[in-house]
Every structure is written in structure tokens, then in C-alpha cells.
Amino acid sequence: MALYVDKYRPKDLEKLDYHKKQASWLKGLVNGGDLPHLLVYGPSGAGKKTRIMATLKELFGSGVERLRIEQQVFTTQSKKKIEIRTLSSNYHIEVNPSDVGIQDRVVIQELLKNIAQTQNVAVTAVQDDKERKKAFKVVILTEVDRLSRDAQHALRRTMEKYMQSCRLILVCNSTTKVIPAIRSRCLGIRVPAPSSSEIVGILNYIAKKESLNLPQELAQKIAQSSTGNLRKAILMLEACRVKQYPFSADQDVILPDWEIYIRDTANEIIKEQTPQKLFDVRQRLYELLSHLVPPQLIFEELLQRLLEKTDDSIKGRIIAEAALYEHRMHLGSKPIFHLEGFVAKYMAVYCEYQEEAAAMFD
Amino acid sequence: MVRAEKDLPWVEKYRPRTVDDVASQDEVVSVLKKCLQSGDLPHLLFFGPPGTGKTSTILALARDLYGNEFRQKVLELNASDERGISVIREKVKNFSQMTANQGKIRYRIVILDEADSMTRDAQTALRRTMEKYTKTTRFCLICNYVTKIIPPLNSRCSKFRFRPLPTDVLVNKLDEICTKENVNFRGSDDLKFLIELAEGDMRRAVTLLQSAHRISAEKITREDIRNIAGVIPDNVVEQIYTEPVLDRLTKRMRDFVREGYSGDQLLTQLLQMIIADERIEDTKRAALLEKLAIVEHRMKDGASELISLQDLAATIVSSH
Numbered sequence: 109m110a111l112y113v114d115k116y117r118p119k120d121l122e123k124l125d126y127h128k129k130q131a132s133w134l135k136g137l138v139n140g141g142d143l144p145h146l147l148v149y150g151p152s153g154a155g156k157k158t159r160i161m162a163t164l165k166e167l168f169g170s171g172v173e174r175l176r177i178e179q180q181v182f183t184t185q186s187k188k189k190i191e192i193r194t195l196s197s198n199y200h201i202e203v204n205p206s207d208v209g210i211q212d213r214v215v216i217q218e219l220l221k222n223i224a225q226t227q228n229v230a231v232t233a234v235q236d237d238k239e240r241k242k243a244f245k246v247v248i249l250t251e252v253d254r255l256s257r258d259a260q261h262a263l264r265r266t267m268e269k270y271m272q273s274c275r276l277i278l279v280c281n282s283t284t285k286v287i288p289a290i291r292s293r294c295l296g297i298r299v300p301a302p303s304s305s306e307i308v309g310i311l312n313y314i315a316k317k318e319s320l321n322l323p324q325e326l327a328q329k330i331a332q333s334s335t336g337n338l339r340k341a342i343l344m345l346e347a348c349r350v351k352q353y354p355f356s357a358d359q360d361v362i363l364p365d366w367e368i369y370i371r372d373t374a375n376e377i378i379k380e381q382t383p384q385k386l387f388d389v390r391q392r393l394y395e396l397l398s399h400l401v402p403p404q405l406i407f408e409e410l411l412q413r414l415l416e417k418t419d420d421s422i423k424g425r426i427i428a429e430a431a432l433y434e435h436r437m438h439l440g441s442k443p444i445f446h447l448e449g450f451v452a453k454y455m456a457v458y459c460e461y462q463e464e465a466a467a468m469f470d
Numbered sequence: 471m472v473r474a475e476k477d478l479p480w481v482e483k484y485r486p487r488t489v490d491d492v493a494s495q496d497e498v499v500s501v502l503k504k505c506l507q508s509g510d511l512p513h514l515l516f517f518g519p520p521g522t523g524k525t526s527t528i529l530a531l532a533r534d535l536y537g538n539e540f541r542q543k544v545l546e547l548n549a550s551d552e553r554g555i556s557v558i559r560e561k562v563k564n565f566s567q568m569t570a571n572q573g574k575i576r577y578r579i580v581i582l583d584e585a586d587s588m589t590r591d592a593q594t595a596l597r598r599t600m601e602k603y604t605k606t607t608r609f610c611l612i613c614n615y616v617t618k619i620i621p622p623l624n625s626r627c628s629k630f631r632f633r634p635l636p637t638d639v640l641v642n643k644l645d646e647i648c649t650k651e652n653v654n655f656r657g658s659d660d661l662k663f664l665i666e667l668a669e670g671d672m673r674r675a676v677t678l679l680q681s682a683h684r685i686s687a688e689k690i691t692r693e694d695i696r697n698i699a700g701v702i703p704d705n706v707v708e709q710i711y712t713e714p715v716l717d718r719l720t721k722r723m724r725d726f727v728r729e730g731y732s733g734d735q736l737l738t739q740l741l742q743m744i745i746a747d748e749r750i751e752d753t754k755r756a757a758l759l760e761k762l763a764i765v766e767h768r769m770k771d772g773a774s775e776l777i778s779l780q781d782l783a784a785t786i787v788s789s790h
């Protein structure tokens with residue numbers, strides 16, 4: 109049985125539920141025939157991938173839905189073999205180059221070169237039930253904000269040289285980490301997170317299709333907790349249904365485990381500021397890391413939770429410290445040091461504040 | 471192959487073919503034309519921001535110089551090629567020996583595009599290679615940031631700065647394209663508006679024009695044009711700049727990230743706003759500008775945009 113997220117994923121540009129204007133723009137771009145390279149960006153769960161696949165379907169017909177997963181092997185100059193997983197159809201290929209770390213450059217170059225060389229024969233696409241020749245294939249590169257500098261530089265001229273035979277769709281959360289020369293080579297497509305009411309609309313639609321009776325209070329609550337992440341909202345709806353059906357308006361929304369765990373961790377930090385507590389918190393942080401929760405996400409979530417319980421007078425300082433430690437975390441190689449460093453700092457600042465506050469009352 | 475031509479995005483379709491086609495960049499164009507006449511050429515270093523014609527110019531020059539011999543006489547190495555120390559030496563050596571040294575123009579050209587991504591070691595090695603083949607080969611280095619080129623290389627080349635293209639030049643060029651492609655923006659205020667958003671990057675201007683044209687089946691507004699150019703609406707930036715309450719501003723930053731806007735675009739637009747603000751005290755202005763610099767640096771290093779921007783939020787609030 110398919111998950112709701114997959115079952116109700118719109119397949120066509122016309123069927124996308126929100127940012128409809130943008131969907132019709134994409135249609136216009138595709139039908140012009142001379143699609144430029146695209147840089148699709150926006151927060152996770154905003155529906156970038158769905159939009160891209162719908163665009164490809166518009167471009168090539170339903171053949172893009174016949175996907176195969178492959179393990180491709182590339183060889184570096186120094187004869188080292190690198191393996192990477194690709195997802196492809198006859199018309200496109202998708203790969204996440206950062207899967208192979210600093211070898212990302214090799215993967216991208218080899219991949220594009222292969223396509224350029226085999227692409228002398230135009231692929232036949234089916235559009236509006238008519239067969240059309242397309243002179244290019246599409247290459248989707250995900251998480252390009254995590255590409256190494258080398259890989260980004262290497263893309264520059266390549267993107268221009270092979271434009272005839274392939275078009276790139278680059279996907280990322282934020283364009284800040286994409287070098288200007290690459291941004292200059294793409295048309296940017298920003299995909300904002302859907303609004304709460306848009307999410308509620310989609311939840312209602314799914315509930316109707318599944319013949320579920322969804323109280324509006326619950327739908328609202330799910331939308332709120334999802335913080336604009338539609339994928340998360342739909343997963344939560346499904347989790348709620350598994351937990352309790354018929355729904356009740358005041359039933360608890362089931363948050364992902366790691367979120368609850370971080371919220372509790374924040375509460376622990378507020379409760380007590382001692383070396384022993386710091387030690388306990390470190391165990392909790394390890395626990396999160398070992399479950400592969402991305403360190404940056406832990407940092408962001410922990411800070412938001414702590415701020416909710418922090419006095420206004422020290423908030424600015426806490427944020428500044430968080431920014432300092434989080435930045436260092438990206439430069440270093442052991443996230444735990446920096447997460448723990450921040451927690452220790454928080455405890456120190458918090459203690460100081462409490463002592464001062466107490467002194468004022470004396 | 472007629473079909474494929476039609477499918478080519480406009481940036482490639484309208485890439486300059488000859489040195490005469492290169493718009494603006496008068497300094498480099500006039501020097502290169504003299505070289506075309508005299509048949510002699512110094513080593514070249516082109517630098518400047520993306521989309522200002524660096525790659526196009528050297529390719530056009532090479533085409534003007536060599537015509538059909540282009541392939542035998544020009545070696546293009548860019549960041550996608552393996553450019554380690556030994557590789558460059560080998561490639562240049564093979565290239566020099568391979569091609570017979572005849573024809574009107576005696577020397578060949580080696581183009582090192584995106585040279586700012588070469589390591590210092592590779593650049594040092596390149597310097598020796600340059601000296602060795604200087605009788606027969608001219609080098610053209612191209613980069614965005616001239617400071618990334620080591621001084622000994624830098625000083626061996628005639629340097630040409632490629633500047634962002636001025637609005638009137640872009641208007642002329644885009645008008646030409648509009649005529650050829652039957653675009654109805656021709657000569658309009660909307661076209662000018664679009665061009666200003668490209669900030670002198672011709673590649674960007676052309677892509678924006680093409681996209682605006684393709685989506686203009688429905689009426690498009692200026693807001694739409696700004697949107698496809700990735701510019702943040704002024705009122706969003708203003709609300710951020712004027713928000714006096716920290717809690718509300720940290721939330722605004724969360725919403726900002728959720729909207730998918732780019733953090734460094736916000737910094738750029740905030741910078742303009744801070745500089746234009748006449749009411750702010752100088753010390754507070756200085757504090758803000760310093761914070762912008764720190765935040766920019768951190769975000770480029772890979773730091774969380776949410777946390778970096780919230781840090782900026784605290785500084786903004788305390789500047790009120």
C-alpha cells in the first residue's frame with residue numbers, strides 16, 4: 109500500500125495544487141522548445157521535486173515515469189572507482205553528486221560527457237499525443253548547495269558546451285551557496301513552502317479521497333506543526349490516522365520522534381545547568397547524531413526551542429553564540445564538539461542571567 | 471539539424487561570433503582589433519563578473535584569427551578539465567608539437583578559462599610552461615576574481631577588465647534579439663525594467679528576456695518579472711529592516727527562509743537600504759554593516775541561513 113505522499117503526488121503541471129501561476133509559467137517555458145538550464149530552489153518539503161517531474165512530463169510525455177535505479181561506476185584519473193546511484197528514464201537522469209563527497213566533480217563531468225556523446229540521435233518524446241523530436245536530455249542534480257567548489261567551477265563551461273545535448277536542472281534549498289557564475293547560467297525557479305491554508309486544503313482533499321472524516325481543527329493543527337513542509341504534513345496526517353480513527357478534533361498531532369527528542373533536550377537544558385546535566389545532554393546529542401539527524405537541523409531546532417524559554421534580555425546574545433558555534437561546526441569535522449560547546453555556553457549565559465536577576469531582587 | 475538550432479537557448483544562439491559582435495568592452499575590443507591587423511598578440515588576462523563576454527570574446531578572436539584552422543590552433547582548457555601541474559605541462563607540450571607551425575598567424579592560443587579555480591601550484595607550474603613556449607604560443611587566462619591569479623602570472627599578461635554592461639548597451643542588444651525573435655517587449659519600459667534587474671550580466675538579461683517571453687502568453691506584471699529574477703519584494707526587506715521586536719523579527723526570518731528567498735540576496739538589498747537610510751546613527755550603521763559582512767562570510771562557509779539571519783536580526787533590532 110502506497111503512502112499518501114506518493115499516492116497523491118500530482119503528476120501534471122495543471123494538477124499542482126499551489127503556486128499555480130508558476131506551474132503555468134513552467135508550461136510556457138517547456139513549450140517554447142528552447143528550455144534554459146534551471147536552478148530550482150526552496151525549503152525542503154515545498155514540492156520542488158514534484159514540480160520538476162511534472163515539468164519533465166510536460167516536456168517528454170509519460171515516458172519519464174518509467175524509472176530505473178542504477179548503480180553507475182566512474183573512474184577517476186588516479187584509477188579509483190567511484191560508485192553512485194542514479195535514477196533515470198529514457199529522457200532524463202537524476203543524481204545526487206554530493207553522495208560521493210569530493211569526487212563529485214568526476215561524477216558530474218563523466219555523466220555529462222557520456223550523455224553528450226550518445227546524444228547524436230534525438231530522443232523521441234510524446235507531447236500532446238504527438239511525437240516530437242527532442243535534441244536534448246535533462247540531467248537533474250540534487251543538493252547542489254552541497255557541491256564542492258571544484259565541482260561547481262567545473263560545471264561552468266560544461267554547462268555552456270553541452271547545452272545542445274543536455275539541459276540541467278539544479279536543485280537546492282538555498283542559492284546562497286551556489287557560485288554566481290552558475291547562477292548566471294540558469295533561470296532561477298523559487299518554490300516557496302505552501303501556506304498553512306494551502307496545506308489544509310491538500311489534507312482535506314486527501315481525506316476526501318480516502319473517505320476520512322477530518323475535523324478542521326485537526327487539519328489546522330497538522331498544518332501548523334508542519335512548518336510549511338507539505339511532505340511532513342501528509343505523513344503526519346497518515347500517522348494520526350494510524351494512531352486513532354475516527355479522528356477527534358483535540359487529538360495530539362504526532363510529531364517526528366527526533367523533534368520531540370530535541371524539544372525535551374531543550375527542556376533539560378533549561379531545568380538545570382551543571383556539568384552532570386551537560387554530560388546527560390551530550391548523550392542525547394549523540395543519540396540524535398547516531399540516528400542520522402543532520403547536525404544543522406539539530407542546531408536550528410534546538411535554538412528555536414531554547415529561545416521559546418529564554419528571557420528577552422539575553423536572547424540576542426544566545427543567538428549570536430549559536431551562530432558562532434554553528435558556523436564553526438561547518439568548518440570542523442566533529443559536529444558533537446560544536447553542539448556541546450553551544451549547550452555549555454548557553455548554560456553559562458543562563459546561569460549568569462539568573463544570578464543577576466536574583467541579585468536584583470535582594 | 472535545423473531543428474536542434476531552434477532548441478538552443480538564446481544565450482548560446484546569440485553568442486557573439488566575431489570580435490565586432492562583442493558589445494561594450496571597448497578597451498579590449500580595440501586592442502584586439504589592432505592585434506588582428508598586426509598579427510601579433512600578447513598573453514592575455516581577462517577578468518570580470520559572469521556574463522560580461524570574456525569567454526565569448528576570446529572565442530570570437532580565435533575564430534577571426536584562424537577561421538577554419540580554429541581546431542588545430544586553439545586549445546581550450548577549463549575547470550572541467552584535469553588541470554593538475556603535470557597535466558597542463560603535458561597537454562601544452564603535445565599541443566605545441568602536434569600542430570605544424572604555418573599559416574598566416576604563427577602562434578597558437580591556449581585558453582585557460584576559469585583560471586581562478588586553479589591551485590597556486592598549478593599556476594606556478596603554468597608560469598614556467600608559459601615561458602618555455604612563448605615563441606609559439608599565446609596564453610589567455612580568464613577569471614572572475616583577478617586576485618586569485620598569482621602575481622608572477624598576472625604580471626606576464628595584458629590585463630583587461632570586463633565591466634558589467636551598461637543599461638543602454640543591453641537595451642540595444644536585447645532590442646535586436648526582440649526583433650529577431652518577435653518579442654513584443656521591444657523598446658518597452660518593461661524591457662528596461664528587466665534589464666536593470668540583470669545588473670549588467672548580459673547572460674542573465676538574455677535568459678530573463680527569453681523566459682519572460684515564453685511565459686507571456688498570460689499577462690505578466692513587473693512583480694512577475696522581479697520574481698523570475700529572484701529579487702525580493704521591497705516591502706519584505708523593509709519589514710525586516712524596520713521591525714523593532716526581536717521575537718517578531720526572528721519569526722520573520724523563519725518565514726523568509728520558508729519562502730525560499732536567498733539569504734545573500736537579502737544582504738545585498740539590505741545593504742542598499744542601510745546605505746540610503748539617512749536617519750540611522752553612524753555608529754549603528756557601522757555595526758550593521760559589520761554584521762552583514764560576518765553573516766555573508768558565514769553563509770558562504772556553509773553555515774545555517776536561518777541561524778545566521780536570526781543573528782543579523784538581533785543586530786538590526788538593537789540598531790533601532
Ligand SMILES: Nc1ncnc2c1ncn2[C@@H]1O[C@H](COP(=O)(O)OP(=O)(O)OP(=O)(O)O)[C@@H](O)[C@H]1O
Nearest residue numbers: 481484485492493520521522523524525526672673
Ligand atoms: N559583451 C557582450 N556582447 C555580446 N554578448 C554578450 C556579451 N557578454 C555576454 N554576452 C552574452 O552572454 C553570454 C555569456 O557570455 P560569456 O560566456 O562570454 O560570459 P563570461 O564573461 O565568460 O562569463 P563567466 O565568467 O560566467 O564565464 C553569451 O553567450 C552572450 O549571449
Ligand SMILES: [Mg+2]
Nearest residue numbers: 524525526583
Ligand atoms: Mg566564461
